[in-house]
Amino acid sequence: MALIAPRRDRRAVGYAGLAIGFAILALLRGEPSDLALAAPFAVVVALGLRQVRPIEVSGKIHFETVSSFEGDEVRGTIELIRPAGLVATMSVDNRPGWTAVDPGPALVWTLPPGGSKVVAHFTVRAESWGRHRLGAVNVSFRRPYGLTVWESSNDNSPSFNVLPTPEHVRQLLPPPASQSAAGVHISRLVGEGFDFAELRPYVAGDRLRDVNWRASARFEQLQTNRRHPDRSGELVLLLDTFVDGVGTASATSQAALARAARAAWSIAQLHLNVQDRVGLATQGRVVTQLRPRSGDRARYELLQTLLTVGGMVTAGESAVSRHRLNRLPAGALLIAFTPLLDQRFAIDLLALHRAGRPVMAVVVELVDLLPPTTNQAEALARRIFQLGIDEWREDLVSAGVPLARWTGDADLTGVLGALNRLHRTVRVSR
Amino acid sequence: MIDLDLRIILVAILSAAATAAVPALVGGGIAALGALAAILIARSVVSSDEGSVTLAIVVGGLMALATVSHGHVDTWGVGASVFVGAELAALGRRLAVDPEAPALPEVRITLSTITIGLAAGAFVALVSLWRATPPLANVTLVVLVLVGGAAFAVRYLHHPTD
Numbered sequence: 058m059a060l061i062a063p064r065r066d067r068r069a070v071g072y073a074g075l076a077i078g079f080a081i082l083a084l085l086r087g088e089p090s091d092l093a094l095a096a097p098f099a100v101v102v103a104l105g106l107r108q109v110r111p112i113e114v115s116g117k118i119h120f121e122t123v124s125s126f127e128g129d130e131v132r133g134t135i136e137l138i139r140p141a142g143l144v145a146t147m148s149v150d151n152r153p154g155w156t157a158v159d160p161g162p163a164l165v166w167t168l169p170p171g172g173s174k175v176v177a178h179f180t181v182r183a184e185s186w187g188r189h190r191l192g193a194v195n196v197s198f199r200r201p202y203g204l205t206v207w208e209s210s211n212d213n214s215p216s217f218n219v220l221p222t223p224e225h226v227r228q229l230l231p232p233p234a235s236q237s238a239a240g241v242h243i244s245r246l247v248g249e250g251f252d253f254a255e256l257r258p259y260v261a262g263d264r265l266r267d268v269n270w271r272a273s274a275r276f277e278q279l280q281t282n283r284r285h286p287d288r289s290g291e292l293v294l295l296l297d298t299f300v301d302g303v304g305t306a307s308a309t310s311q312a313a314l315a316r317a318a319r320a321a322w323s324i325a326q327l328h329l330n331v332q333d334r335v336g337l338a339t340q341g342r343v344v345t346q347l348r349p350r351s352g353d354r355a356r357y358e359l360l361q362t363l364l365t366v367g368g369m370v371t372a373g374e375s376a377v378s379r380h381r382l383n384r385l386p387a388g389a390l391l392i393a394f395t396p397l398l399d400q401r402f403a404i405d406l407l408a409l410h411r412a413g414r415p416v417m418a419v420v421v422e423l424v425d426l427l428p429p430t431t432n433q434a435e436a437l438a439r440r441i442f443q444l445g446i447d448e449w450r451e452d453l454v455s456a457g458v459p460l461a462r463w464t465g466d467a468d469l470t471g472v473l474g475a476l477n478r479l480h481r482t483v484r485v486s487r
Numbered sequence: 488m489i490d491l492d493l494r495i496i497l498v499a500i501l502s503a504a505a506t507a508a509v510p511a512l513v514g515g516g517i518a519a520l521g522a523l524a525a526i527l528i529a530r531s532v533v534s535s536d537e538g539s540v541t542l543a544i545v546v547g548g549l550m551a552l553a554t555v556s557h558g559h560v561d562t563w564g565v566g567a568s569v570f571v572g573a574e575l576a577a578l579g580r581r582l583a584v585d586p587e588a589p590a591l592p593e594v595r596i597t598l599s600t601i602t603i604g605l606a607a608g609a610f611v612a613l614v615s616l617w618r619a620t621p622p623l624a625n626v627t628l629v630v631l632v633l634v635g636g637a638a639f640a641v642r643y644l645h646h647p648t649d
Contacts, residue, residue, distance in 0.1 A: 068573060101604050197584075
């Protein structure tokens with residue numbers, strides 16, 4: 058419940074001035090007829106200023122769903138309790154992360170004076186992943202014939218989560234060191250499992266079903282199959298949150314980050330589904346680290362962290378700082394998602410690679426996210442910008458970091474397949 | 488600047504026309520002042536700028552003062568023009584806040600306000616022409632101004648606004 062003090066409409070000052078001025082004129086001239094000039098203004102002022110007391114108002118915002126996917130429509134209501142007899146105009150400031158659908162193109166309502174409790178329904182479209190809030194709710198009340206206005210603004214709305222849309226991924230990346238928990242990755246060790254490892258002569262105690270009859274016939278001696286045990290892997294998703302600009306990130310930068318987050322979330326889900334341990338580290342404007350975990354708790358923590366990071370970057374609520382990435386688990390495969398907007402992230406990746414960490418990079422392409430150039434100067438600036446990205450990418454490739462480029466509409470499976478092949482090549486060449 | 492739709496443009500034109508109509512009939516410097524007030528009034532609607540309204544009302548007041556020498560009817564007409572123009576401009580600004588809101592209730596309120604204001608002016612004009620003598624009018628005015636001033640002072644001392 059808030060107490061709102063009134064303010065005068067601008068007409069009130071002008072009207073009161075004219076009413077008094079014409080009355081004085083009538084006095085000075087001794088012409089009663091001049092009072093007819095003052096009368097309309099005086100009447101409206103008298104009618105309009107009859108109520109100048111503060112009023113009590115309260116409101117509540119409610120979302121029908123707390124979580125939705127990018128592109129989904131989120132419905133909600135704003136409940137307002139006000140003194141009866143006041144016309145209310147309510148508007149919600151736009152914030153990044155969503156757009157108004159109904160009422161559109163902006164959330165604005167004019168609520169008639171009847172009844173003290175009013176409910177305004179709204180629908181917004183979730184545009185980018187993250188934890189978002191509606192903007193400040195501005196309410197203005199006035200009486201139908203009033204010259205006073207009661208205005209209030211409240212920027213304390215509840216948040217709603219927008220989840221990144223999972224990309225279509227089937228390819229599992231092979232973590233370099235397997236863990237002891239059972240999973241689907243093939244260990245370098247030999248033991249119980251499904252994937253063939255080697256043949257060896259039969260020894261007492263071998264199971265009959267492990268006997269390879271064809272090989273036994275060829276070698277004229279019983280041979281048994283040996284298999285790799287299935288083990289889970291450890292994976293850390295490294296997200297580049299460096300953005301352009303010093304305040305709010307540009308739309309392109311936000312879209313690139315959203316694209317990277319979608320890819321990261323897709324890969325995380327895939328690996329969590331097969332009991333891998335998945336962690337998250339972000340570097341740039343928002344810095345955070347989640348230790349690799351498996352299971353539903355890991356999934357929940359990962360999603361919450363991604364949403365928080367997305368919301369903070371979208372709202373421009375964080376500052377650039379560096380974090381020591383060498384604290385990441387030593388045996389974990391690091392998959393970096395970056396648009397390479399900032400050289401510092403590339404430097405971090407190179408440092409990890411030179412320290413012997415298994416690092417892969419998915420470079421998120423920005424070309425389709427940039428607005429078309431309108432003149433030669435812009436085209437030249439765009440080329441210089443692209444050359445900078447290309448140079449950093451070449452630095453990573455020449456250092457031996459497995460790297461694949463990804464545009465949002467491309468199949469992530471293909472990108473991960475390419476990374477997988479590169480990873481093997483790099484390991485063989487060592 | 489606000490998003491202009493047809494009804495906002497229409498109200499801006501109407502308010503400007505209402506402000507400039509009588510001064511144009513009077514002619515001369517009054518017509519020029521009327522044009523200036525009309526521009527300010529229309530600007531307050533189109534740009535949703537409340538500051539222009541006060542300025543337009545002040546210009547309208549000066550215009551009415553300048554018309555005093557032309558006789559009662561012209562002066563009343565100019566005053567009524569300013570009043571109607573300012574009320575229509577207020578309507579336009581209210582409609583501009585929410586383009587989707589129904590216009591009819593606001594139009595009704597504005598027409599009622601204009602009718603009440605003009606009726607009050609016409610009543611005072613009739614009374615002043617018919618019965619009033621200067622001494623009686625002066626006494627009445629002094630009393631009204633004192634009572635009105637006291638009422639405002641009491642109200643604003645108890646509930647100070649901005």
